[in-house]
Amino acid sequence: MCLDNGADCASGHGHTVSVTGASGFIASWLVKLLLEKGYTVRGTVRNPDDDAKNAHLRALDGAAERLTLVPADLLDKESLATAFRGCEGVFHTACPVTDDPEKMIEPAVNGTKNVINAAADVGSVQRVVFTSSIGAVYMDPRHGPGDEVDETCWSDLEYCKNTKNWYCYAKTMAEQAAWELAKERRLDLVVVNPSLVLGPLLQQAINASTWHILKYLDGSVQTYVDAAQAYVHVRDVANAHARVYEEPRACGRYLCAGPTLHRGEVCRILGKLFPEYPVPTECKGGAGETVKGCRFSSRRLAELGVGVTPASLCLYDTVTSLQVKGLLPRRTSSAVFDPVVMP
Numbered sequence: 171m172c173l174d175n176g177a178d179c180a181s182g183h184g185h186t187v188s189v190t191g192a193s194g195f196i197a198s199w200l201v202k203l204l205l206e207k208g209y210t211v212r213g214t215v216r217n218p219d220d221d222a223k224n225a226h227l228r229a230l231d232g233a234a235e236r237l238t239l240v241p242a243d244l245l246d247k248e249s250l251a252t253a254f255r256g257c258e259g260v261f262h263t264a265c266p267v268t269d270d271p272e273k274m275i276e277p278a279v280n281g282t283k284n285v286i287n288a289a290a291d292v293g294s295v296q297r298v299v300f301t302s303s304i305g306a307v308y309m310d311p312r313h314g315p316g317d318e319v320d321e322t323c324w325s326d327l328e329y330c331k332n333t334k335n336w337y338c339y340a341k342t343m344a345e346q347a348a349w350e351l352a353k354e355r356r357l358d359l360v361v362v363n364p365s366l367v368l369g370p371l372l373q374q375a376i377n378a379s380t381w382h383i384l385k386y387l388d389g390s391v392q393t394y395v396d397a398a399q400a401y402v403h404v405r406d407v408a409n410a411h412a413r414v415y416e417e418p419r420a421c422g423r424y425l426c427a428g429p430t431l432h433r434g435e436v437c438r439i440l441g442k443l444f445p446e447y448p449v450p451t452e453c454k455g456g457a458g459e460t461v462k463g464c465r466f467s468s469r470r471l472a473e474l475g476v477g478v479t480p481a482s483l484c485l486y487d488t489v490t491s492l493q494v495k496g497l498l499p500r501r502t503s504s505a506v507f508d509p510v511v512m513p
């Protein structure tokens with residue numbers, strides 16, 4: 171690990187780190203940032219020969235000289251150990267993002283245990299940064315509308331199970347397992363807990379969190395649900411990972427979340443920024459906008475100098491990226507709005 175107090179300096183020169191699930195939405199931005207910082211990066215992917223998934227990584231600045239893609243599966247500890255051998259740091263981002271318990275729980279939980287054990291086994295790894303989620307933080311019936319949650323909060327596993335929120339259940343189990351095992355194996359672990367992540371895609375295929383926005387633009391849904399959610403920009407999430415890795419004093423959990431918005435507010439911002447699309451204007455079933463949702467404190471990250479981008483810019487960057495990638499057809503718009511002056 172190296173000391174770095176500035177985001178721009180080439181703090182990674184001469185240092186090798188591994189990123190699991192390198193071709194994913196968040197991981198791709200993290201790999202890009204680490205290469206910009208001068209790190210040598212070993213990205214794990216399930217199939218390094220899959221160009222459709224990996225070409226964007228090989229096209230990154232510095233990739234030809236300092237990025238290698240190695241095969242690893244979360245359920246195969248030896249493949250992870252082979253990838254981590256000689257690395258000083260591991261960023262564990264790989265995980266399915268689904269509410270299907272069959273697909274989610276085993277790779278999230280046993281995969282995370284395998285990552286911690288493999289990192290401890292190889293002996294060279296000084297710090298693991300694990301991408302958890304606010305899903306491991308706020309799913310607790312004791313939180314009232316508008317309550318602020320922070321790093322001391324943990325989702326209630328029984329509540330996740332009873333509400334069939336298997337993504338939150340698995341991320342909570344995975345993070346708990348990571349803390350227990352890191353303690354047992356005496357491995358330095360730092361955790362980032364992002365809210366729903368938006369922003370431009372580097373990869374070609376859409377991922378779950380950006381689909382959350384696409385569905386409001388392509389006519390897939392005619393109404394929005396009575397629900398609220400916190401959003402964060404993918405660049406802020408990548409910055410958070412690099413910052414907590416490089417800061418020797420970093421420890422524990424770091425929430426990484428912007429303001430909580432009702433879906434109605436999201437649709438109103440999208441409608442103003444992109445009036446050319448059929449953005450829903452009504453709440454499902456004619457219900458009012460009653461749900462307030464929790465607020466998330468990103469104070470610990472702010473103390474490390476990591477800020478959060480306004481939600482309107484997160485939405486703007488997501489939509490323009492979907493257009494550039496051809497995932498959302500462009501339409502002519504006469505409106506000119508500045509996302510930066512919106513919430």
Ligand SMILES: NC(=O)c1ccc[n+]([C@@H]2O[C@H](COP(=O)([O-])OP(=O)(O)OC[C@H]3O[C@@H](n4cnc5c(N)ncnc54)[C@H](OP(=O)(O)O)[C@@H]3O)[C@@H](O)[C@H]2O)c1
Pocket residue numbers: 191192193194195196197215216217223242243244245262263264265266267277281301302303304341363364365366367368377378379
């Ligand atoms: N996006 C969000 O809103 C959000 C919010 C909070 C936390 N997170 C967390 O951030 C991390 C990345 O999310 P993302 O949105 O970037 O997801 P993503 O784009 O779907 O990427 C997930 C990555 O995990 C890999 N993966 C899945 N199962 C695997 C397995 N068994 N072995 C090896 N690799 C496997 C996938 O590889 P394949 O392409 O081969 O399937 C993919 O590269 C996840 O841990 C997620 O829980 C995401």
